[in-house]
Each structure stands twice: as C-alpha cells, then as structure tokens.
C-alpha cells in the first residue's frame with residue numbers, strides 16, 4: 001500500500017486586476033492602502049519605461065549597442081528593488097533596470113554598459129552589488145554565495161537574484177535552490193517568467209505546471225504572483241526578504257509577466273511570436289492598471305500624470321546627454337583594458353600595456 | 367551553383383548532411399523556429415521537422431551532456447552553442463567525456479558529435495559574446511577543432527566534421543559570416559579535416575592565420591605585395607590536429623613567418639605553431655618567428671574591441687620587422 005510522503009501546492013497571488021480594480025473576495029495586504037509608497041513606485045515604473053524607450057531609440061540611431069528592453073517588466077523589477085535595503089545584495093541578470101534604479105544605479109551607467117564602455121559596470125549604488133550577468137543563471141549561485149557570507153558572519157543581510165523562465169532550466173539556478181535549502185541561506189530567488197526565452201516559449205522549457213515548484217522540489221517555500229501586479233509583487237518580496245533577514249531561510253517567487261519587446265534590439269520577435277499574443281498581453285501590462293487604481297483611489301490624476309511624463313522625459317534626456325558626452329569627450333583610453341586585470345599589473349601585461357599605449361589606435365602586439 | 371556566404375555554407379552543409387543521413391540531428395537554443403540567432407539553421411526545421419531540428423531548453427550542460435549521450439547511441443548530433451562564451455559550462459562534458467569516450471571504453475563507444483558555435487569579436491556584441499577560446503578546446507585530447515574562413519571551406523569542413531567518427535568542435539568566425547560570397551556547389555564533397563590551405567603562394571614571407579583574421583591578413587599581404595614583397599598566406603583551418611607539414615614546408619622556403627590570431631597570445635595556438643617551427647629546427651629560417659595576437663586581457667566591451675584585435679597595420683609592421691632581419 002502506498003502512502004503519500006510528500007505533496008505540494010503552489011499558490012498564485014494577485015490583488016490588482018488588469019482593470020485596476022482590487023479583486024473581490026481577497027484579503028488585501030495593508031500596502032494596497034499605502035498610497036505614498038505606491039505612488040512613489042508608480043513614478044519609478046513610468047520613469048523606467050521612459051528610459052527604456054529612449055534606450056531603444058538610441059540603439060536604433062546607432063548611438064547604443066545591443067540593448068535588452070525591460071518593457072512590461074516594470075512592476076516585477078520595481079518591486080524587487082523596493083523591497084531591498086541598501087546593505088542587501090542584488091545579483092541581476094541583464095534587464096532589471098527598474099530594480100537597479102531603486103538601488104541608486106544611474107541611467108547613464110546602464111547606457112554606458114550597453115554602449116560598450118566598462119565604466120557602466122562600475123555603477124553608482126551599493127558597491128557590493130553584482131554587475132550585469134549575461135551568462136544565464138550564473139548569478140543565482142553568486143547570490144547564494146553572498147548569502148552564505150552574510151550567514152557565516154551573522155549579518156542581517158539578504159541576497160536577491162533574478163532569473164528568467166529560460167534560465168530556470170539551468171543547473172546553476174537549481175543548485176542555488178539546493179544550497180539555500182541545505183544551509184537555510186538568506187536568499188530570495190525571483191523567476192521573472194516573461195513567457196519567452198528569446199524564441200523559445202515557456203511551454204518548451206519543461207512540462208511543469210509552474211516554475212515556482214522547482215523551489216519546492218529543492219525544499220524552499222515557493223509561490224507564484226501576478227508579475228504585472230505591483231501590489232502582489234511587492235507584498236511577496238517584502239515577505240520573503242523580511243523572512244530571509246530574520247534567519248528563516250530562502251524563498252522562491254515566480255513572477256508571471258510578459259516580454260512586450262523583442263528579446264533585445266538584435267532580435268526580431270515577429271519571426272517566431274504571434275502578434276495577437278503580444279496585443280493580448282498589452283491588456284494586462286503593469287503600468288496602466290496601477291494608474292487606474294491610483295486614480296480610483298483619488299491619489300492620482302491626469303494633471304499629475306502629465307507632469308510626471310514631462311519630468312521623466314527630462315530626466316531621461318539628461319541621462320542620455322550625460323552618456324553621449326562621456327563616450328564622445330571622455331572615452332576610455334586603450335590602457336583601460338589592462339588596468340583592472342589584477343590588483344597589480346604583472347610584468348608581461350605591463351609590457352603589452354606600454355605597447356598598446358604606443359599604438360593606441362589599433363590593437364595587436366608581437 | 368550559387369553565390370553564398372560563409373554562414374550559408376554552414377546551413378547548406380547541415381541540410382546536405384541531414385538529407386544524406388537520417389541519424390543527423392541539429393539541436394540548440396533558438397535553432398528551430400527562429401533559425402538560430404545568426405540564421406545558421408534558417409529553414410532547417412521547416413524542411414526536416416522539429417524532431418530533427420530541436421529547440422532545447424536553455425541549458426548548456428544539458429545540451430553538451432545529451433549530445434554526448436546521443437552520439438554514443440548511433441546518432442550524429444550537431445549541437446549549437448549560441449555564442450562562444452556560453453560553451454564554458456559545456457567543458458565538463460567535452461573534456462571528461464566526449465574527448466575520451468573512445469579511449470576509455472577501448473573503442474566500444476565513440477562520440478561522433480559536432481559542437482558548433484560563433485566565435486570571435488568585431489560585431490559590437492555584448493559582453494561574453496566575442497571571445498576566441500580555440501586554444502582551450504585544442505588543449506583537450508580527443509577533440510578535433512576546426513575553424514573555416516570562407517564559404518566553400520565552411521561547407522566542405524562542416525560536412526567532414528559531421529561525417530567524422532570523433533567529436534569535432536566547429537568554430538564559426540562570426541565577423542566574416544557575411545563578408546564574402548563565393549560559388550559553392552552543393553555536391554556533398556567534403557574537405558579534409560587535417561590540412562592547412564595555402565591561399566596565396568609567395569617566396570619572401572609566410573603569414574599564418576585562421577578564422578576572421580584571414581581578412582586583415584589578406585589585406586596586409588596586399589599591402590606588402592605593393593611594396594614588392596612576395597607573401598605566402600596559409601589558412602590553418604583545422605587547429606587540431608595541426609598540419610605542421612604545410613607550414614614547415616612553406617617557412618623553409620620563405621625563411622620568415624608571422625602568425626596572426628585574434629586570441630590572447632599566452633599559451634595559444636600561435637604559440638604552439640611558433641614552438642613547432644622551433645622544434646622542426648628549420649635551418650633556412652632568416653628571422654625570428656613573430657606572433658601578432660590579441661592582448662592577454664579580457665576582451666573589452668565593444669567600444670574598445672577593435673583596439674584589442676590585431677589590425678592590418680600591426681601585421682604589416684610585424685612583417686616589416688622580420689623582413690628587416692637578413
């Protein structure tokens with residue numbers, strides 16, 4: 001006779017409907033009435049989207065390299081950033097600008113990075129945060145390592161990492177879950193499930209009903225939230241980060257959202273993705289619904305919206321100008337590729353550095 | 367016969383091999399519906415179906431490990447890594463399994479697989495997309511390492527790589543994916559996997575290179591020819607096993623050799639060639655053998671990437687230095 005030795009369920013949390021109304025019959029968290037916090041975060045979401053649009057425009061006009069847009073991810077990303085303390089550690093992938101803006105990263109830093117300038121990775125904001133991480137899912141283990149360091153030193157700090165639906169297929173992510181479970185690490189792993197990994201749809205990654213359950217399989221409490229509902233994302237992040245800080249161990253949150261843009265500016269999603277799917281997704285995007293909610297609550301109106309749009313455009317333009325000025329007038333010298341290789345430049349590299357300095361306009365040595 | 371690019375040479379060979387041999391399957395991230403991020407597998411899924419052109423989950427260790435597994439069981443998998451930087455998690459399966467499958471089972475199992483991926487810099491790509499790790503793979507016993515530099519060599523070498531009974535690392539120089547067009551006949555003729563190709567005959571100097579640096583090397587050769595210097599140009603094409611006979615024969619005639627590579631110099635393929643020339647004890651050598659390489663640094667982000675890579679001017683300069691020694 002068989003007996004059940006383990007069973008699991010995955011809860012999905014959503015408070016705010018796509019129409020901006022609170023869902024019926026739900027206990028709504030207190031933060032749904034914290035209008036000061038919500039409007040601040042709403043402003044950041046709008047600013048992030050304004051920035052994103054500008055970055056794509058810069059790429060299209062040849063002023064920026066390949067850029068990974070965050071269009072549609074604003075609620076998820078802002079909630080992640082807003083739930084963290086300065087001393088916590090963020091290990092991003094490559095499109096969580098909203099989270100980073102919450103942490104003090106400058107827009108011009110983001111532009112420098114995608115503009116092919118290493119100084120972008122030396123961004124403003126917490127100096128212990130990790131740089132952007134292109135090798136998918138590797139950041140999850142760095143965050144687990146950071147969490148281990150805080151645990152060993154008994155510091156009340158939390159490491160937070162983000163992975164995509166695609167990245168959740170990699171061992172690095174699963175191994176981070178496993179380690180966090182084995183050692184009860186102060187780690188929050190967020191799967192930002194935007195339904196696509198370049199051209200590969202979520203359904204082709206695996207046949208699991210949710211990605212959150214991978215956390216459960218490894219022994220971590222795991223939930224799914226509507227990733228376009230700022231209130232749900234923030235509620236979940238606050239809960240997980242607080243628990244981790246109190247020594248209660250790690251957490252996995254799957255945020256269900258949608259990549260409204262191409263994968264990057266080098267991609268053309270029309271090759272593999274039906275347009276009506278994208279059109280449908282626009283009906284559920286995060287900014288419009290939060291705006292409607294705030295307007296219904298009479299803490300927001302068209303006039304404030306207009307001012308916000310103008311101010312955001314101005315802030316973003318300033319950042320773009322700053323970036324363009326740096327790359328035009330203060331370019332990195334050729335020696336920049338040597339100067340951070342080691343704490344002290346070894347003699348063989350010093351020779352190559354001197355050679356490069358002598359012929360700064362072209363590479364190579366012999 | 368059609369005028370095609372290097373990347374189309376790859377596609378054409380893949381299609382040919384799949385038609386000829388039902389055990390050939392293509393797998394990787396975005397290779398199916400999307401046809402690969404560079405379009406190397408464009409149209410293949412439409413032609414051969416999604417069981418032979420397989421979009422995989424995003425997991426390089428899985429791709430490498432399963433490719434090894436499939437290859438041991440009578441399949442001929444051609445796996446794609448999306449960029450050179452993402453082959454790093456695959457190293458475990460290449461080093462510990464693919465390269466030694468035949469040896470450690472005394473021939474009972476073998477591993478006729480191809481791992482193909484775009485390599486090198488120069489296309490303004492993001493971080494981790496522009497490295498030249500050929501020396502890393504060349505260090506792994508049991509693997510062949512191939513890098514074509516023209517449409518016809520892409521076609522012929524890819525066919526040979528797929529048909530080869532052992533694992534082949536097939537590195538595609540993406541900077542010249544669409545540089546040149548060439549007439550390529552889709553006749554199923556493969557090219558040998560163990561010889562260098564002499565692209566230009568000359569008597570004063572031998573320039574040795576492979577992959578995308580062919581472009582700058584040929585331009586440097588043109589400039590030197592204009593100065594009245596007769597330059598022999600060799601495309602190594604297959605890095606493992608290395609055809610030193612062709613290189614030694616050439617250098618013993620010209621007496622001078624400059625090796626050009628995009629990769630860092632330290633412990634590199636250029637160093638191996640230079641060392642083998644030294645080993646061969648060429649008494650006709652008239653000048654020191656020179657290497658023109660990328661710096662021993664991390665490949666910079668794109669704004670400085672061309673300052674990292676050997677330029678035509680550096681190659682010409684190195685050539686003039688060895689020509690001055692008499």
Ligand SMILES: Cc1ncc(C[n+]2csc(CCOP(=O)(O)OP(=O)(O)O)c2C)c(N)n1
Pocket residue numbers: 095134135136163164165166167168194196197198259263395424426448452
């Ligand atoms: C290890 C690794 N393999 C492949 C890639 C190429 N690549 C970049 S993004 C991407 C898809 C990522 O999808 P997902 O994890 O869902 O994140 P999203 O981009 O959708 O936010 C791929 C395959 C990479 N950067 N790293």
Ligand SMILES: [Mg+2]
Pocket residue numbers: 164165166192193194195196197198
């Ligand atoms: Mg995704």
